[in-house]
Amino acid sequence: MSEFIEFLKSFHESARERFKSPLIGTFSIAFLIYNWRPIYILMFSKENAETRIEHVDVNYCSLWAIIIPLGVSLFYVLLLPELHVLVDKKLKNVTKERITEKIDIRVHRLTEDQRIFQLEFTNNQIKSGNKDLDELNNKLMSQQKLIDNMNEQHKSSSESYEKFIETGKINEENYKKMISDLNKQLERQRSQLKYEDLVNLANKKVRPYSLSDKNLLFNDFNIQYLDDKLMNALFDVFRETIANGKQFLQLSNLGKGLLEYYYAQGLVDYEMLLDETDGTSKYKVRTKV
Structure with missing residues (x-):
């Protein structure tokens, strides 16, 4: 089974x-x-x-x-x-x-599109080239006008400069003669001045200016223009205002200049103190004569 x-x-x-x-x-x-x-x-x-x-x-x-x-x-x-x-x-x-x-x-369509694009591009280039040529011609014309104007200005400036040179030569001779006359006149006036006149002149010229800290802001007197006679006349004023030998004073630029001058001449002696509170220098001056 x-x-x-x-x-x-x-x-x-x-x-x-x-x-x-x-x-x-x-x-x-x-x-x-x-x-x-x-x-x-x-x-x-x-x-x-x-x-x-x-x-x-x-x-x-x-x-x-x-x-x-x-x-x-x-x-x-x-x-x-x-x-x-x-x-x-x-x-x-x-x-x-x-x-x-x-x-x-599609290739045929793209080819036709490309050909149309090239034609349009060429046409635009031609238009742009014509526009650029027009702009270039306008710029050239403007530059030529500018050159012509500059030539005219140069010609006019040359003529003016030649006239100025001729005038300057005449003025130079006049200025030289004027300066020579003024120098001669100044020498004559200086030779006629006496010691008392120098002192009075020094007091008149110097006292409005500061020799110490009394009037520092308005000191614009320059000692490089003073001659020896006037410096000696100023010494009396300096001795009265500065060289008392009693206290330390803060000097202006004029005062420092006079101090260095008289110190070099052996007329004064001084001590310098540095103020630590404000960082300024102060001087105590004594006369030797």
């Missing part, structure tokens, strides 16, 4: 593997479709079995019932894939031609 069961299983597996074959599966489907009428009669007719078999045998049993499904299955399995390949190749060629045609159309 077990051997029979194994045989059935083996047959079932073999049959299933065979039915998986494309030819057998296709033939089975084609056979059922072509012979559906006798199959329907055998399965669902109300006549008895003998009558149904006899009817099917007489009307439907022929070689065509097998040849036609077999031919359909062979066509489906063998010829139909070849037809598919041929159709795919044909469609592929058609698709290539369509794509090529589209590409050609």
Whole structure:
């Protein structure tokens, strides 16, 4: 019994593997479709079995019932894939031609667009070049006018400069003569001045200016313009205001200048004190004569 069961299983597996074959599966489907009428009669007719078999045998049993499904299955399995390949190749060629045609159309369109762009660009360059030429011509004309004006100005300036030089030469001679006369007059006046006049002149000229911290802000007297006679006359004023030897004083620039001058002449001596509160220097001056 077990051997029979194994045989059935083996047959079932073999049959299933065979039915998986494309030819057998296709033939089975084609056979059922072509012979559906006798199959329907055998399965669902109300006549008895003998009558149904006899009817099917007489009307439907022929070689065509097998040849036609077999031919359909062979066509489906063998010829139909070849037809598919041929159709795919044909469609592929058609698709290539369509794509090529589209590409050609697009290339032609782009070529025309590029040609139009080049023409427009050339036209714009021509217009721009003409405009640049006009602007350049206008600039050249303006520059030429400017050069002409500068030449006229240069010519006029040269003439004015020549006249100025001639006038300057005359004025230079007059100025030299005037300075010489003034120097001679000054020497005569200095030779006529006495010591008392120098003292009075010093008091008149110096006292409005500061020699110490009494009037530092208004000191603009410069000692480099004083000669020795006037410096000696100033010494009395300096001794009265500064050189008392009693206290430290903050000197202005004029006072410091006089102090250095009289110190170099050996007329005074002094002590210097640095004020740490404000960082200024103060002096105590004593006369030696």
